[in-house]
Amino acid sequence: MTITPPGLGVFEALESEVRSYCRGWPTVFERARGSWMVDEHGTSYLDFFAGAGSLNYGHNPPPLKRALLDYLERDGVTHGLDMSTRAKRGFLETFRDLVLRPRELPYKVMFPGPTGTNAVEAALKLARKVKGRGTIVSFTNAFHGMSLGSLAVTGNAFKRAGAGVPLGHTTTMPYDHYMDGKTPDFLWFERLLGDRGSGLDQPAAVIVETVQGEGGVNVARPEWLRALARLCRRHDMLLIVDDIQMGCGRTGAFFSFEEAGITPDIVTVSKSISGYGLPLSLCLFRPELDVWEPGEHNGTFRGNNPAFVTAAAALDTYWSDDALARQTRAHAQTIEAALRDTAAHHSGSAYRGRGMVWGLELADPRHAGRAARRAFELGLLFETSGAHCQVVKLMPPLTVTTDELDHGLRIAQRAVHETA
Template identity: 75%
Template sequence: MRSYCRGWPAVFDRAQGSHMYDEDGHTYLDFFAGAGSLNYGHNNPVLKRALIDYIERDGVTHGLDMSTTAKRAFLESFQNNILRPRDLPYKVMFPGPTGTNAVEAALKLARKVKGRESIVSFTNAFHGMSLGSLAVTGNAFKRAGAGIPLVHGTPMPFDNYFDGTVEDFLWFERLLEDQGSGLNKPAAVIVETVQGEGGINVARPEWLRALAELCERQDMLLIVDDIQMGCGRTGAFFSFEEAGITPDIVTVSKSISGYGMPMSLTLFKPELDIWEPGEHNGTFRGNNPAFVTAAATLDTYWADGQMEKQTLARGEQVEQALRAICEEQSGVHFRGRGLVWGMEFEDKPRASAVCKRAFELGLLVETSGPESEVVKLLPALTISPEDLDEGLRTLARAVRETA
């Protein structure tokens, strides 16, 4: 079961901003950010103050789906800072504490609305570790852990899967229209605009627009899984904004609480709300302390539009550094958006070696991709230009020293 503690053999004791400290006094610059759950850094002082104040006044900690002042404050902040400025009509559902809870709710709702079982996903997708989410996940190692057949999911090629040699959606649409194809009519299509665990595969805006149009033509719902790439990771709050589409259903988790506390949302268009009361529930779907930090996050970082501009500026800084590394080193390629970037190594085991050496040098980075061939960079959105530059220099050194 253990994973990260194997790659980073240290006992961590404290964390602040973009730094973690182990019990032996070593300092590590964090380019991992809780797998994207700490977009605003460790123990962000603004969020910490809001949380401490709430706890000290004996605010409700656990309330299932009861109405609370903390929930109301979050919903008002989410509406005012995120949904209304983007003219997004979504209803907000609290399906449980984790990203896979949000995906399970999205899949159940799509099937309930359309009265169909099949869901289409994409090659190298990752949507969670529970059975429904695994059925639309591509990674063979993770799928094998289910121990039973994973059914009612059909994979299709992600953007640029054939290196531009095949017309977008040619295979998918042909199967949909051919009565002899054997493809059951899908209820929905689920997609990540940037595949994080799959290797930082970035979908082009035009590909996403074509997918949205295909779903509309074929009477399928479009689900965007924004669990890792939402909450500003790619620049805009939602990663699909750049493409100018409005998905039918959106899943959000990881950094929505802002403080690393468990929280997830399933957003959907109002006409899709055909749930019966209590039809999808859970004991921990109302994490009130997470509501408190989430509202503070939105009010602090998303009220004036500056967060997006800062993230894009930091992204340009990363892009320049990665370009320099790839120009210096053969067999290394990079890609990304905003503050999610990946370096792919043709010599696949080298990616793990780079991460190991980076740890020894005081930098936390992880691998991704189906064969762990990509070094993934997920620094906090609040990282200073100086810390970002230091981490990129350390990364460059790790790449050179593993050549």
């Protein structure tokens, strides 16, 4: 396939050097629908990136688009801070009826701001306020956002260095499999907590991803997560699950922690909660933790009403039954089989994942980047992840068709093989 060089001059002249994804995909996109993006020259690309997990239901899903257009056409409130609106009420009622009640989750809902890192900052702030302690425990290879509090609980050295100031009041512990099974789970953590000479201040909370997406698609075992929940209860620490990328069905169930049978004290949700790529985030927590004073934590864009509309429509469309979850589990088997076959042809590689997020770790860290560039040339978008960008990361929309999934996996396999 021939890619026509796009006119990128204005981006290079005016946009900051901080831009990243556009460097790997050097074209100008114009429109998108379902699992496909189309550039201004009419070239189509199958999207296995899905807005870094913000487009679980694909681009411009028709039921959500219709709900949004109807809302805008009748002059619905677009900005209302935290005012009560019909759009917010509609979302809260739908979220309660389709997500919280069926799972017997007691959570209060907070709208902290429009992005995932806003939700993480709110969670950390609330945990410290509730417990009266400053230390938060996070895990190796974690990623929780790019603002200072979120960076402090993020593991990636490159991203942490961008803060420009010391990142404190946190302690890092080994994630599941980090020690390659050579030590019992939480041995080091338990020892530090029980030793008055360890230097570890009693933590307020532990924050964890059940699957570390940016960290390399590292998957925590259900038994590891259950043991972590028990450890938190024993030592009076709150358990925060960051479900920003892995929630909203990415791993199969609506919340990624459901498989483990745990109920976190605090959950952060963003990315695909709006269902349409519109900014929206939630901080969910047990009612007894709702110790905020009115206005103690606020933000100008904490009430994105158009996002409430599409979020409610997404829940009605995709979560009124278990059809999407069943399809996700079926697609997961297809992806796993393809990656198993690919890994068998590349010495030193490994694959892992859950639901519709999978990674192929390659022995040469540069191999994943070469494969991503070749895939783009062949009409497929995927990103790399891991501390050394050594993992091919596949996150198709949950709504991808079987034919689209097979087509994309064939391209991914070809890209990996041709760039070895």
